[in-house]
Amino acid sequence: MKPVFITVEGPIGIGKTSLAHAISRTYGLQLLEEIVYENPFLGKFYENMSEWSFQLEMFFLCNRYKQLQDIRKQYLAKGISVVSDYNIFKNTIFAKRTLDEENLPKYLQIYDILTHDIPPANLVVYLTASIDTVMKRIALRDRDVERNMDVRYMENLIADYHEFMHQFQLRHPEVPVLMFDCDHLDYVHHPEDLRFVLDRIEPFLPNAACK
Numbered sequence: 001m002k003p004v005f006i007t008v009e010g011p012i013g014i015g016k017t018s019l020a021h022a023i024s025r026t027y028g029l030q031l032l033e034e035i036v037y038e039n040p041f042l043g044k045f046y047e048n049m050s051e052w053s054f055q056l057e058m059f060f061l062c063n064r065y066k067q068l069q070d071i072r073k074q075y076l077a078k079g080i081s082v083v084s085d086y087n088i089f090k091n092t093i094f095a096k097r098t099l100d101e102e103n104l105p106k107y108l109q110i111y112d113i114l115t116h117d118i119p120p121a122n123l124v125v126y127l128t129a130s131i132d133t134v135m136k137r138i139a140l141r142d143r144d145v146e147r148n149m150d151v152r153y154m155e156n157l158i159a160d161y162h163e164f165m166h167q168f169q170l171r172h173p174e175v176p177v178l179m180f181d182c183d184h185l186d187y188v189h190h191p192e193d194l195r196f197v198l199d200r201i202e203p204f205l206p207n208a209a210c211k
Contacts, residue, residue: 003075003076003078003081003082004122004123005076005081005082005120006023006081006083006084006121006122006123006201006204007087007123008086009087009089009124009125009127009161011134011161012157013138014128014133014134014137015187016085017085019085019127019187019197020032022187022194022197023201026198027083029081029082030071030081030082031083031085032067032082034064034067034084035060035067039060039063040059046149047148049150049153054099054107056098057099060094061088061107062114064088064091065118068118072118072119081205091111092111092164094157095108097153097157097160120172120175121175122204123176124168125178125201126161126177126180127180128158128179128180128181129181131151131158133182133183134158135149165179178201180197180200
């Protein structure tokens with residue numbers, strides 16, 4: 001059976017990791033979680049975005065590139081399907097929001113070099129929500145580095161995701177995208193919401209056996 005690579009994407013705090021865990025448990029896919037809070041520049045970035053943005057984005061890019069290299073060799077090449085709580089294209093969404101005119105072209109050039117042979121996703125699960133829902137979920141998980149999160153930054157990020165995903169679907173019609181409005185879904189606390197989401201994903205895993 002050809003392996004499947006599913007990526008879950010959306011703004012900060014929307015529930016990507018929770019859903020990726022559920023998909024992994026239900027269908028027996030290997031789970032890939034992004035390295036976020038190990039980034040030594042994250043707290044500094046939220047305090048002073050312009051000062052620390054390039055360091056932050058380069059750390060994320062290099063670590064995600066290494067993770068995806070390992071996933072390709074250790075799992076996909078051996079026929080083992082994978083679900084990830086991110087897609088590496090998110091790097092460009094954040095970089096275009098945080099980097100200045102001097103650093104952005106350099107960053108995008110490095111991104112293109114590193115990702116030209118990264119395995120594409122067979123399915124992108126895109127989670128979206130209003131700023132109110134996103135900020136409430138960020139507050140509920142109460143992580144130190146996120147307590148000073150700028151609301152305007154998050155509003156812009158949500159808009160950036162909408163625009164990027166619209167353009168992504170135009171440029172890559174071969175990659176299916178499932179979008180879920182998390183203003184009306186809480187799959188962490190409501191099993192029926194989780195079942196609704198999984199039922200939408202399941203057709204992309206015709207040979208997956210539910211556990």
